[in-house]
Amino acid sequence: MKKHKAWIYTGITVAGLLALLIITFALKKIPSSSLPSIRDYNDIVEEGIIRATTEYNSISFFLEGDTVTGFNYELLQAFAREHNLKVEIHPEMAFNTCLEGLNNGTFDLIANGILATSELKDSLLLTNPIALSRQILIQRKPTSDNDSLYIKSLLDLGQKTIYIPKDSPYMLRLRNLEAEIGDTIYIQEMDKYGSEQLISLVAHGDINYAVCEESIAIAAADSLPQIDISIAIGFTQFYSWAVNKQSPILLDSLNVWIDDFKKRKEYKRIYRKYYQ
Numbered sequence: 001m002k003k004h005k006a007w008i009y010t011g012i013t014v015a016g017l018l019a020l021l022i023i024t025f026a027l028k029k030i031p032s033s034s035l036p037s038i039r040d041y042n043d044i045v046e047e048g049i050i051r052a053t054t055e056y057n058s059i060s061f062f063l064e065g066d067t068v069t070g071f072n073y074e075l076l077q078a079f080a081r082e083h084n085l086k087v088e089i090h091p092e093m094a095f096n097t098c099l100e101g102l103n104n105g106t107f108d109l110i111a112n113g114i115l116a117t118s119e120l121k122d123s124l125l126l127t128n129p130i131a132l133s134r135q136i137l138i139q140r141k142p143t144s145d146n147d148s149l150y151i152k153s154l155l156d157l158g159q160k161t162i163y164i165p166k167d168s169p170y171m172l173r174l175r176n177l178e179a180e181i182g183d184t185i186y187i188q189e190m191d192k193y194g195s196e197q198l199i200s201l202v203a204h205g206d207i208n209y210a211v212c213e214e215s216i217a218i219a220a221a222d223s224l225p226q227i228d229i230s231i232a233i234g235f236t237q238f239y240s241w242a243v244n245k246q247s248p249i250l251l252d253s254l255n256v257w258i259d260d261f262k263k264r265k266e267y268k269r270i271y272r273k274y275y276q
Helices: 006-010 014-028 041-047 071-082 095-104 170-181 195-203 214-223 248-261 265-275
Strands: 049-054 062-064 067-069 086-091 109-115 131-133 135-140 161-165 186-190 210-213 227-232 237-243
Touching: 041 049, 041 248, 049 071, 049 095, 067 071, 071 086, 071 109, 071 248, 071 265, 095 109, 131 214, 131 265, 135 195, 135 214, 161 170, 161 195, 161 210, 170 186, 170 210, 195 210, 195 214, 195 227, 210 214, 214 227, 237 248
Parallel strands: 049 086, 049 109, 161 186
Antiparallel strands: 062 067, 109 237, 131 237, 135 210, 135 227
């Protein structure tokens, strides 16, 4: 797992970028007037294609040489294979773009690790959990015992600026954390950067703090030993996929498959590959 990650933090390679553009080109060219309507499982089976969106990072979906791989990618392929479907994957860095695509029928499924918050439950149908994870503070390791930038406790986050991807679900946890510590946390959303790019900015001193999922942080630490990932800003929680509220049969189909697949050796192999 270590060899393929180093390039991610210095930017996507030309080959990787071209492949990513090829994957998304058809979607970007669809006029708004011809976007597909919201579909349920029967509509998906009729066409034989399920359209999913996921984040481009070294856990969910990424390029390793000429091969596309990733935790969510492998699970999507397994689901599609067992239901005689083809899967179209559209990588999106902004979570709000994923939500918009789900709401207008561009996507049938958001295959990100989505925390099951009450806020999201009002607008989405969340699947049974697919993985366990938690959110981690990214900072640089201290340069001395008196390093004023180093955060030793969550209480030290008061009056600090933390960077997160734009429209990230991390926002809700940070707002709750403000109330817990009784102090203001300044949150800066970045619309052109995903979690791994923000980790790289922290590592090279461009920003001081960021937040991401623990699995992504652990992967980044292999190639960026100067970062500290020891401070969790939340408890370990279940993460799910999401479908539109108008797709209840798709939700049931996914849940039945997830519950069965998680009992198999194949799921355990995939989970260990990316999360352990």
